[in-house]
Amino acid sequence: MKTVIVIPARYASTRYPGKPLVALNGPDGPKTLIQRSWEAAMAVEGVCGVYVATDDDRIKDAAEAFGAKVIMTPESCANGTERCAAALDGMDEEPDLVVNLQGDAPLTPAWFVSDLITGFENDGEVHVTTPVLRCDLQTYKNFVEDRKHGRVGGTTAVFDAHMNAMYFSKEVIPYVGDDLGEGDEIPVFHHVGVYAYRPSALREYANWPTGPLEALEGLEQLRFMERGLPVRCVEVEGKGRVFWELNNPEDVPRIEKVLNEG
Numbered sequence: 001m002k003t004v005i006v007i008p009a010r011y012a013s014t015r016y017p018g019k020p021l022v023a024l025n026g027p028d029g030p031k032t033l034i035q036r037s038w039e040a041a042m043a044v045e046g047v048c049g050v051y052v053a054t055d056d057d058r059i060k061d062a063a064e065a066f067g068a069k070v071i072m073t074p075e076s077c078a079n080g081t082e083r084c085a086a087a088l089d090g091m092d093e094e095p096d097l098v099v100n101l102q103g104d105a106p107l108t109p110a111w112f113v114s115d116l117i118t119g120f121e122n123d124g125e126v127h128v129t130t131p132v133l134r135c136d137l138q139t140y141k142n143f144v145e146d147r148k149h150g151r152v153g154g155t156t157a158v159f160d161a162h163m164n165a166m167y168f169s170k171e172v173i174p175y176v177g178d179d180l181g182e183g184d185e186i187p188v189f190h191h192v193g194v195y196a197y198r199p200s201a202l203r204e205y206a207n208w209p210t211g212p213l214e215a216l217e218g219l220e221q222l223r224f225m226e227r228g229l230p231v232r233c234v235e236v237e238g239k240g241r242v243f244w245e246l247n248n249p250e251d252v253p254r255i256e257k258v259l260n261e262g
Helices: 033-042 057-065 080-090 110-122 137-148 199-207 212-217 222-226 251-261
Strands: 003-009 023-026 029-032 049-054 069-072 097-101 128-134 155-159 165-169 189-191 194-197 232-235
Touching (some): 003 033, 003 080, 023 251, 029 033, 033 049, 033 057, 049 057, 049 080, 080 097, 080 199, 097 199, 110 232, 128 155, 199 222, 212 222
Parallel strands (some): 003 049, 003 097, 049 069, 128 232
Antiparallel strands (some): 155 165
16 A cells, blocks of 8 residues: 655644644754654655645744655644645645654654554555554553643543444543552553544545534544544554653653653
């Protein structure tokens, strides 16, 4: 399958304006969030191209400076999935599969993306896939801590016996109480902000209006589900790696800690 990775990035984030250009300090010095996300995408084997999709000249200039290919997309794109759909028009050739590696996820391991691609190769009926990662105790505590302080951090997912998503939420679901300890298997799955789509699903998505649940949660993937198109969850393994997105300024030290321990 001809697969491309698109990294949607916008400057005017509601929660964290200018987020793609925030510097993250690692053992290799300071690099912007968008560069670290691009480097994570470039580490995935077997893809035909990696693009940064943006509507902002500041992000375009920064991305081209470190060697990224950039596709300019409309400012009207409401989310990363719409931006990936718009990016299709800027490609020289139609791919078989588009991976959306969101520009706030520099800790995404390459095998998360590879596992998504495998999901398509094994099932011709799949239109959209996304990874889920069982929470360890520290990640679960991070979720609970964010919600306790009124912060919207990562997203959790619940799915059926066939791994089709039942719901995604910025709340911590399912509810498990306060009795968890070291060694317990935690029944909460962290939704990893990566998607893979067939181009036909992307184009359908771009023509649908925002759904009520999508608007309430602020989660773009709910639009597929509200229109009856299943989203297949693919459970991935952390393999000892900590995963966390940069959603709020408070996430910067969390991510820098992982970078410097890595």
